Amino acid sequence: MSLLIRDLHKRFKTDDGKDFSALKNINLEITDGEFFTLLGPSGCGKTTLLRIIAGFERPSEGSLYFNGNDISHKAVYERNFPMVFQSYALFPHMSVLENIGYGLKQKGVDKNTINKKVNRIIEMTGLTPNKDKYPHQMSGGQQQRVALARAIVMEPEVMLFDEPLSNLDANLRISMREEIRRIQKDFGITVVYVTHDQEEAMAVSDKIVVMNHGVIEQVGSPIEIYSKPQSEFVANFVGQANILPVSNSGGNISILGVNYKKEIDQNLRKVISRPEFIKIDERGNHTGIITNSTYLGANWNLKVKIKDEEIAILAPIFGNKNFDVDQKISFSFDSNTLHFI
Amino acid sequence: MKYLLILFFLFSCSKSNENTVNIYSSVDAKETAHYVKKFEKDTGIKVNWVRMSTGETLARLLAEQNSPQVSVWFGGTSPEFITATKKGLLEAYKPAVNYELDVNQRDKDYHWTGIYFGAIGFATNDKIIKELGVSPPQSWNDLLRPELKGKVSMAYPYTSGTAYTVVSSILQMMGEEKGWEFIKNLNGQIHHYNKSGSAAVTQAGIGEIAVGISFSHDILKKGKGAGYPVTLSFPNEGTGFEVGSMALVKNGPNNTLGKKFIDYFASTKGQSEFSKYFRVALNPAITPKEGMVKRSEVNLIEFDALKAANEQARVIEQWKTTVTN
């Protein structure tokens, strides 16, 4: 057990004097060596939670334990949870070497050791040619590496990331996240990672917490979050989802007027189906009209109107088959992939 | 933007017109305002004026030599008028009046004309002097009493006609050697020098210092006249004096009206206004009012204004070396 968050609340006073609850009753357990991601839209409280873990903010209620000790009231600079900031927060008046060595210097590590450790990290992160440069002389990607190196060099037990990749372009973002994941695994570091990008979260995490309006919607592995979302919010936020009403009476369920054989709990009223799990099939038991059709190279992205619902379908490219608007189309759900809530 | 430019030119051009005369005045602003109002009322001529101390006015006239901005220089001590005459800044004009002034009260060709008289005196703050345990100074040497160290004030002789008159009077009265010795000792008593001659009176009035050296009319006006506990006294062994003057500026913008201004303040009507501010008019038709200093009551030295003017540059230089060392 590494980090434990118990009954945590955070309230702010807004400018007009009203109370605003940023976090409500948060309970989490983050185990050793885990890549733990806080995911949610902006304003959901994920950054506040990260800042509480780092010690920048104090919880209004509740506690934070690290290896069994209550650290809720420990000062930031006594925690050793190095953080990679969204804006990198490199010290503009220090060179790369100085930036990376700064934390060790604060710990009172001797100069030789600092040099050794810093140089090793610089080599590892490919920053050797830039080590005497100042932040403003480097590209965003290089600055990002420095920020990363500056945190790793501390050999932390817990490392914090606050949307570290959001200022990078798409390709760099992918290679950097792979690198972060590799380093985390190599060093066995516990990571708490904040992002609003669900794809990024899926790609790197061991465990994801989806947050909304200051509460936890769901905690789980990426697979659990994607295939078994526990709420409409999670389903919509992580990937694309068709959420349809289900009539559920006496063991018989019906979706869009078609009966399916499935044993589900009595009070489940909705079904979630991912667009890529819907099969286009001339003998399919649902028929609708295409209202929108987009060619994506690997797939067709279709919108199909059926009854009062509009359903998204991701159809693989199959030969020269085209999908045109107003065309009639038949499809069926794969009952194994349906998830009821 | 066009409107702004139009506005700009409008304001740049207006305000100067046929019936207006521009003057520099070396008497107090409030006093000037009073005289100007009287003149405007009696003649219908409009006056634009700036108040500057005597030295400032001379410097300004010198700077504006190539295009004079005013027609008249009104008030201020005569040595500066003598200098201005020598530099060719003034135009000879004999005011149209029915009396003749003594030669030491005017330029021989009437480049400048005397209008009032004032003697150098001491302004003493009654309260402060009592605290110091001495009595108001009755002679120049009284200023050197140890009790008055740092409690005496006057102006820089190179910015103020008043102060130059003081220095010049001392030198003419005591002779060069003794005079400079005295000035050096006096310098040790001075708190600090001012820009304007009459400022010493106010300083004495508010108690910043005990004794200020200035002209008697300024002492009366800004001392008791302003409500301050200030007594006027004169040095027994003799004191210098000024002939307050006025002059027509050479090539001034509207000298026809300038002459009218000079005529007016040479006349009995114009000069009778002076008594309101304790200035002793030179027009013989005017008798000094009660409470004013008459020439006969003060022991005046033979003050040679021409000599004072001629040696001004040298005296100032020597004064600077004397007070610096």
Add this chain to the structure above:
Amino acid sequence: MSKQELLSNGRQQLLTKSLAPKKIVDDRKPLYLLVGVIFLLLFLFILYPLFKVFWMSVYDDGFTLNNYIKFFSSSFNLTPLWNTLMLASSVAMLGTFIGYVFAYVVTRTRFVGKRFVKIFGTFPMISPPFVISLAAIILLGQNGVLTRNIISPIFGEGFSIYGFKGLLLVETMSYFPTAFLIFVGVFSAIDPVLEDAAHNMGASPSKTFREIIFPLTKPGIYSSLLLLFIESIADFGNPLVLSGGFKVLSVEAYLKITGEFDLPMGATISMVLLVPALIAFFVQKYYVDKKSFVTLTGKSSTSSFFKSHSLLTNIFLGSVIFITTSMIVLFYGAVVWGSFVKVWGADHSFTMSNYFTGVEDSWNYIKDTFILSAVATPLTGLMALIISYLIVRKKFIGKGFMEVASMLSFAVPGTVVGIGYILAFNESPFLLTGTSAIIIILFIFRNMPVGIRSSIASLKQLDPAIEEAAMNLGANTVTTLKDITAPLLAPAFFSGVAYSFVRCLTAISAIIFVVSGSWNLLTVSLLGQVENGHLSIACAICVLLILTAGSILGIMQFLIYRKGIKQRD
């Protein structure tokens, strides 16, 4: 223009003439015209007067250095030089320190009453220059209220406010707001996330300050030191009233000219005064500014701006603030008190008459001051806007020169400018003395740098794409400036305008040389009132001036605030 550029330009002209509407060709013409006019104005009203001063100091029937030899060989002249430099350095250090603390408290702490700290940090800017000196005499003069009742009984006789100590006090109070504003800018530009990062890496608050914040503010500190140095060197009003025997150059130059009619020597002293000011200006501009690390990263992450501090730090910050603000309250309070007593120093019974007499005596000055300021102010704003637009957005030969020349008058002490103006504009072809134009022009070119500075700052924040969009839709340089840039810059523009209006109301150093019979100014008459001992009346006029200036700024801020809200809606 290179040959190639000429060719391509020509080609483009041929093409556009035949094909496109001639709008595109016209675009450059107004630009060049504008640049030409601006250059002409800068030469005439900034450089030419300075040249005249220089010329006066070295020309006497042929080139000569006699005046300089005379200056540097007389201890009567050298003492003021050392005095000036010593005073300016001390004011720069003390003022920078206080401004730094004020700005730190406003931007980085949770002090109660921060709003008042902000007001006090800028308040002395809106008052006439020598008011504080006047107050210093009321309170701490030989017969001052504090001297008599507190200082003399406790510390004994011999205290004097005149000279170095007094000037250090009043100039620091007058000029620390400049430092305060600089540091508010500097601190706001330092992303607080850097402090978070330092804490996060194990640095305690005091270490974070020493190792992160302080080094990052160093360029700001140098700027502030240099600018305060310049302001103190240029100060004229305070030394005139309070220097006593402690002579400084600005006053000496003035006395040389007005007292001894020695224009060449006055010009020489002016040049001596100008050199340290210019050195400070260029060091600031080309060395310090370039070294600045502080850059806005654009998107700043969420961070708590306000850090908590140790008790000791809080006590330290609090006492600096407390001492400074109570000085300000005390000094300005003394002026208010002085304005309500009958005969100040002798009869302290209450009266309102100073206000009536003051307004009655100075009515013409008040009228002239407001008319001239009202004409000069919009023109100042317009010039500043055009120049900053050209500097930030356009490319043309001599751009760097335009920037330096237009900012130069900030560094040149007012006394020097004033002397330059009487020398330059007293004879044809540029005969201007005695007109209102010379005062208006002086106002414009003296106050322009402040406006240019703020306009450049806000222009740099304005996305050029917005203007490109306008040009793309067919607007030329002038119409773009008029329709797009100007409205967007309006808040910065109007606060600059309001500030320059206030500076018009309170200016003295340069203006004292160019006032004339037809046009006169309130500050000049105020100085006369002080000199001639109508102190209570002077206090009353000061109070009125401060109230006017304060309410103008207040109203302007309110309007900008409302406009800002409207724009956001």
